[in-house]
Amino acid sequence: MARKRKGTGQTALITGASGGIGLELARCFAKDGYDLVLVARSGDKLQAVADSMSNQYHAQVSVMPCDLGVIGAGAELAARLGDRPIDVLVNNAGYGEAGPFAATDSKSQLGMIDLNIRALVELTHVYWPRMLKRRHGGVLNVASTAAFQPGPFMAIYYASKAFVLSFSEALWEEARGTGVHVSCLCPGATESDFHTRAGTDKVRLLRMGQMSAAKVARLGYRAFRTNRRVKVTGLRNTFMAWSVPFSPRPVVLRLVHYLQSA
Numbered sequence: 001m002a003r004k005r006k007g008t009g010q011t012a013l014i015t016g017a018s019g020g021i022g023l024e025l026a027r028c029f030a031k032d033g034y035d036l037v038l039v040a041r042s043g044d045k046l047q048a049v050a051d052s053m054s055n056q057y058h059a060q061v062s063v064m065p066c067d068l069g070v071i072g073a074g075a076e077l078a079a080r081l082g083d084r085p086i087d088v089l090v091n092n093a094g095y096g097e098a099g100p101f102a103a104t105d106s107k108s109q110l111g112m113i114d115l116n117i118r119a120l121v122e123l124t125h126v127y128w129p130r131m132l133k134r135r136h137g138g139v140l141n142v143a144s145t146a147a148f149q150p151g152p153f154m155a156i157y158y159a160s161k162a163f164v165l166s167f168s169e170a171l172w173e174e175a176r177g178t179g180v181h182v183s184c185l186c187p188g189a190t191e192s193d194f195h196t197r198a199g200t201d202k203v204r205l206l207r208m209g210q211m212s213a214a215k216v217a218r219l220g221y222r223a224f225r226t227n228r229r230v231k232v233t234g235l236r237n238t239f240m241a242w243s244v245p246f247s248p249r250p251v252v253l254r255l256v257h258y259l260q261s262a
């Protein structure tokens with residue numbers, strides 16, 4: 001008799017699932033038996049991911065093309081899904097933009113806050129009470145190693161990820177004893193389209209090496225399954241993240257400035 005997979009009968013809603021880390025997270029959940037609701041702006045790419053997940057893993061997959069950067073889009077998406085139970089919410093959609101703050105476009109900087117923070121909070125606020133009531137399920141938020149310190153020349157992105165980390169850890173504590181999981185995945189540099197959009201594809205940080213999106217996703221999925229509060233990917237990233245509070249702030253700022261430069 002076939003082994004029952006851990007996610008059988010459950011649904012994971014994954015934002016930013018058309019590529020990169022989100023696509024690979026979708027694979028982890030589908031492989032373990034979850035059905036999927038996939039969200040991103042590109043409907044065609046999402047459909048291709050959906051076809052591949054249902055062919056390979058027999059997952060039932062719904063595709064919800066949606067610009068989560070639009071204010072209210074998260075709540076509207078949840079309304080479209082109605083009472084459909086969402087067991088796991090994966091807030092992964094996000095983008096960054098590099099450059100001196102004075103020279104950046106305000107629309108894009110505020111858009112980062114709308115997507116990386118506002119949409120994440122909006123969706124969590126819909127599904128979190130339902131999870132607590134059922135004493136089941138959870139939230140996997142994708143932050144970054146950027147969450148651990150300020151990021152000169154990528155200031156809003158770093159600050160947005162600090163928000164995600166802080167928010168996630170607070171929810172983890174609020175969920176203690178309820179059976180609801182909360183994990184914050186903090187990847188370091190990862191192979192994906194992220195850096196082309198962010199304008200960081202030539203910076204020193206990337207030349208130090210990148211992890212594959214598939215490996216990052218596997219680590220994140222495992223962290224979520226075990227209700228690990230924070231998961232930083234890779235030994236070097238872990239060391240750097242946890243050493244920040246013990247390092248003089250001016251040194252940290254200079255180091256980030258150096259690593260974010262070409």
Ligand SMILES: NC(=O)c1ccc[n+]([C@@H]2O[C@H](COP(=O)([O-])OP(=O)(O)OC[C@H]3O[C@@H](n4cnc5c(N)ncnc54)[C@H](OP(=O)(O)O)[C@@H]3O)[C@@H](O)[C@H]2O)c1
Pocket residue numbers: 015016017018019020021022039040041042043045066067068069070092093094095096115142143144145186187188189190191192193194195197213
């Ligand atoms: N790559 C890295 O080095 C790295 C490191 C640390 C953390 N992260 C974080 O990991 C997450 C995933 O990034 P990634 O590396 O996989 O980047 P990616 O390949 O650029 O993927 C981003 C995903 O988000 C979706 N997305 C972007 N804007 C959206 C919007 N307005 N509404 C809905 N979906 C939107 C994209 O799809 P559409 O374009 O089709 O909308 C895509 O599916 C992000 O939160 C990022 O901050 C990445």
